[in-house]
Amino acid sequence: MSYMSRWRHSAAFTKLTLPGVALAAALALPSLSSPALAAGKTISAVMHSDLRVLDPIITTAYIVRDHGYMVYDTLLAIDENFKVQPQMASWKVSDDKLVYTFTLRDGLKWHDGKPVTAEDCVASLQRWGKRDGMGQKLMDFTKSIEATDAKTITLTLKEPYGLVLESIGKPSSVVPFMMPKRLADTPADKAISEQIGSGPFKFVQAEFQPGVKAVYEKNTDYVPRSEPASWTAGGKVVKVDRVEWITMPDAQTAVNALQSGDIDFMENTPYDMIPVLAKDKDLKMEVLNKLGYQTLGRMNFLYPPFDNIKIRRAAFLAMSQKPVLDALIGNADYYKVCGSVFGCGTPLETTVGSETLVKGNGLAEAKKALAESGYDGTPVVIMAPTDVSTLKAQPIVVAQQLRDAGFKVEVQATDWQTVVTRRASQKPIKEGGWNMFFTNWVGADILNPISNVSTSGKGKSGGWFGWTEDAKLEELRDKFSRATDPAEQKKLAAEVQERVFEQVTYIPLGEYQLPSIWRKSLTGVIGGAATPVFWNIDKKE
Structure with missing residues (x-):
């Protein structure tokens, strides 16, 4: 039976609303024209977002990171025990x-058939080091990175730095993906022109339809490592011929397609549907990202009103985590009120400065602060x-909290990829700028002051969107990067958090976990530190 016919004859089809029917038909038609669909095994997946931006170095958007793991590979990787492991390269460290x-x-080998060289990797590290928070800090301590021969990369430090391997092996945004030098030489603020990596899948540019689907084919030239797959480390053994990311922004439509077998995998299970889906004998549901997510708000420091610290503090005092989490998740089994910038249950957890966020008792103080x-x-x-x-509720709830404190608020609705593009703009509000946006960090991205780029104080010269400029924060982060004693690291992390809340560098709004769900015809689905991966998965026909 054809793809379109399955949509028409499935029991789920009768449940779809008219917009859902139109969407299903639109999604089916491109697949019908795909010559590769009938050949081999194909996994159809609905990811958390539509893919539009393709360069995984110029944005922290997770869907672009996920795309990066399909196409590119990394020098090092992190396993399920949080240990750095060799991936494309092994390493040695000098005695000093x-x-x-x-x-x-x-x-x-690159997807165009050319061999991967050390020169390619040096250029890739340098480009990444201009965009990523941990990369920027590593480059601050780096004297030189050189290709000493075709297979050897030599990184020389100005002084000892304890996070070299953790930086190059980091599992989440921005991941130091390796690219050919001709692409890695692209300025760090401009998108690369091709999707040529050395990873386990190849991107099928001819079938890419933003808003409809993205297609990946098995890289038959890829040589996986011999170790078992473990998070982003180990052997990336591809057992299917093709993976299609299908765009279905309506959750009910996606669930219906999953139940009927028209898709195989759904990254985000709608919370309100969990009780029903858990009873479906054909589906398996599991939290793949055990570290969960931190949801957060970020202000723009460049323009009024949040260029004024007193106004930022008033807004901070008005915000409360629990109403956000209730609206976002609803099911208390999957969320946690958490006042720690570096995550709850982690070595650097601290509650310094978070009382009003956690207890939700700052409104009266917020009104007074705003008035003054x-x-x-x-x-x-x-x-x-x-x-x-996972991003719909935060703007609505926080907008009302700010209004309750006396702010005037304008909520501008768009799709997420528009937010991803627009948040990079430093233009004034009247020219398409912005004052605030919301996003989510996976737990792997917030574990310390170096990986958590929201704590950066670099401003317009390399800082994250919002462009906080704070010399004291950078001084504290430098001290943390040099510290080796766990007690000293914890002390410095608490000082960083205190400064973050004092300056309102960003606002953590709680933690949550989100289960993925897939048909039991898929086997070998593995969890990760941050991202769903499609190697190691097989599909029963």
Whole structure:
């Protein structure tokens, strides 16, 4: 039976609303025209967001990171025990801890057939080091990175730095993916022109339809490592011929397609449907990202009203985590009120400065602070994505909390990819700028002051969207990066958090976990530190 016929004859089809029917038909038609669909095994997946941006170095958007893991590979990787492991390269460290030597393993080829060289990897590290928070800090301590021969990368430090391997092996945004030098030489603020990696899948550019689907085919030239797959480390053994990411922004439509067998995998299970889906004998549901997510708000420091610290503090005092989590998740089994910038249950957990966020008792103080701040009624422009279930509630709830404190608020609804593009703009509000947006960090991205780029104080010269400029924060982060004693690290992390809340660098709004769900015809689905991966998965026909 054809793909379209299955849609028409499935029991789920009768449940669809008219918009859902139109969407299903639209999604089916491109697949019908695909010559590769009938050949081999194909996994159809609905990811958490539509893919539009393709360069995984120029954005922290997780869907682009996930795309990166399909197409590209990394020098090092993190396993399920949080240990750094070799991936494309092994390493040695000099006795004085100043020289790290990485040696590429055999069998590495780019998708265009050319061999991977150390020169390619040096250029990739340099480009990544201009965009990523941990990369930027590593480069601050780096004297040189050189290709000393075709397979050897030599990184020399100015002084010992304890997070070299953890930085190069980091599992989440921005991941140091390796690219050919001709692509890695692209300026760090401009998107690369091709999707050529050395990873386990190849991107099928000819079939890419933003808003409809993205297609990946097995890289038959890929030589996986011999170790078992473990998070982003180990052998990336591809057992299917093709993976299609199908765009279905309506959760009910996606669930219906999953139940009928028209798709195989859904990254985000709608919370309100969990009780029903858990009883479906054909489906398996599991939290793949055990570290969960931190949801957060981020202000723009460049323009009124949040260029004024008194107004930022008033807004901070107005916010409360539990109403956000109730609206976002609803099911208390999957969320946690958490006042720690670095995550609850982690070595650096601290509650310093978080009382009003956690207890929700800051409104009266917020009104008083706003009245004394000189606020002139400038509207707060909040970007609100409508097509990602885990980002819909935060703008609405926080907008009302700010209004309750006396702010004027303008909520501007768009899709998430528009937010991803627009948040990079430093233009004034009247020219398409913004005052606030919301996003989610996976737990792997917030574990310490170096990986958590929301704590950066680099401002417009390399800082994360919002462009906080704070020399004291950077001083504290530098001290943390040099510290080796766990007690000293914990002390410094608490000082960083205190400064973050004092300056309102960003606002953590709680933690949550989100189960994925797939048909039992898929086997070998593995969890990860941050991202769903499609190697190791087989499909029963």
